[in-house]
Amino acid sequence: MADTRPARRVVYLVACAAPPAQAVGDLVRLLQEQGWTVCVIATPRAFDWLEAAALADQTGYPVRHEYKRPSDPDSLPLANSVAVAPATFNTINKWTAGISDTFALGILNEAIGLKLPIVVAPYAKPSLAAHPAFERSLEILDGWGVKVLPNEVIRVKPAKNEFEWRPVVAALA
Ligand SMILES: Cc1cc2nc3c(=O)[nH]c(=O)nc-3n(C[C@H](O)[C@H](O)[C@H](O)COP(=O)(O)O)c2cc1C
Numbered sequence: 618m619a620d621t622r623p624a625r626r627v628v629y630l631v632a633c634a635a636p637p638a639q640a641v642g643d644l645v646r647l648l649q650e651q652g653w654t655v656c657v658i659a660t661p662r663a664f665d666w667l668e669a670a671a672l673a674d675q676t677g678y679p680v681r682h683e684y685k686r687p688s689d690p691d692s693l694p695l696a697n698s699v700a701v702a703p704a705t706f707n708t709i710n711k712w713t714a715g716i717s718d719t720f721a722l723g724i725l726n727e728a729i730g731l732k733l734p735i736v737v738a739p740y741a742k743p744s745l746a747a748h749p750a751f752e753r754s755l756e757i758l759d760g761w762g763v764k765v766l767p768n769e770v771i772r773v774k775p776a777k778n779e780f781e782w783r784p785v786v787a788a789l790a
Contacts, residue, residue, distance in 0.1 A: 627654045628789060629696040629728075631721045633705035634662035635740040637771055637780045641667065644702060644782040645675055651786060656693045658682070660708060660721045684720050699728045702771060702785045703740035706751055713754040735763045736788040738771045764788050 628648060632638040638659070645655045656678045659667055664682035672680050679692055701708070708722065717723040728735055737758060741751060746768050759765050766788060771780050 625654050625694070626652060626698070627656065627694050627696045628698045628700055629656050629658055629693070629724055631658045631660075631699060631701045631704075631708075631725060632663045632667065633660045633701070633703055633708045633721070633740075634666060635703040635705050637703040637740060638663045638666050640780050641702070642672055642675055643779060644700075644785060645672065647782055647786050648700075648789070649675075651790065653698075653789070654694065656681070656696070658693075658721050658724055660705075660719050663721075681720055684723065696728070696733060698789055699725065699733055699735045700738070700785055700789055701725065701735070702738035702782070704737045706739075706741040706745040706748070709737070709739060709741075709754045709758070710750050713757040729761055729763075732762070734789070736766065736785055737763055738766045738785050739768045740771065741768060 632641045641657065648655050655676050657672050657676060657680045659680055659682045661682055664680065667680060669680040681693065711722055712725050715726060717726050739755065745751060755765050766784050770784050771782060773780055
């Protein structure tokens with residue numbers, strides 16, 4: 618009998634080492650409510666800031682932050698989409714230079730090559746956002762077809778006590 622279940626939509630949620638990474642579980646919940654299967658991938662520094670065990674419980678997948686050994690099996694399903702939230706100055710600039718020295722960057726570089734839909738939520742304070750490399754990197758990402766959200770659009774709004782994740786969810790839809 619034909620399988621009539623809807624295909625699973627898998628998003629790799631790449632979290633870099635900026636303060637919203639500590640609350641990325643809230644974004645996971647919102648994405649799951651929209652039917653996404655979420656796999657969290659952290660940069661090595663962000664991994665130190667996350668509640669990795671709680672996120673693994675929440676998603677059903679380990680939080681990956683380093684490359685596996687060649688003989689290890691793949692632990693994540695294939696992705697349909699990628700979201701980078703928060704995306705640091707550091708990772709954005711390395712990504713556009715094609716550097717793959719973290720597992721997260723390897724995933725991001727492959728996602729470009731595979732032409733997967735990608736949403737990026739940059740999060741850099743004004744002094745870093747004013748650096749010419751940052752603006753150039755965001756233009757490069759835009760030229761590669763990546764959906765680039767405004768810098769710090771996910772920042773906590775006055776009178777709210779949580780990060781503003783909805784633009785990321787909407788951009789993935
Ligand atoms: C408390 C703290 C807050 C930081 N906030 C930011 C930030 O908002 N945006 C940013 O681009 N970097 C921020 N950084 C710097 C990054 O963590 C640093 O550049 C790091 O190397 C980024 O690594 P990653 O891109 O591999 O995650 C912060 C660092 C610390 C210690």
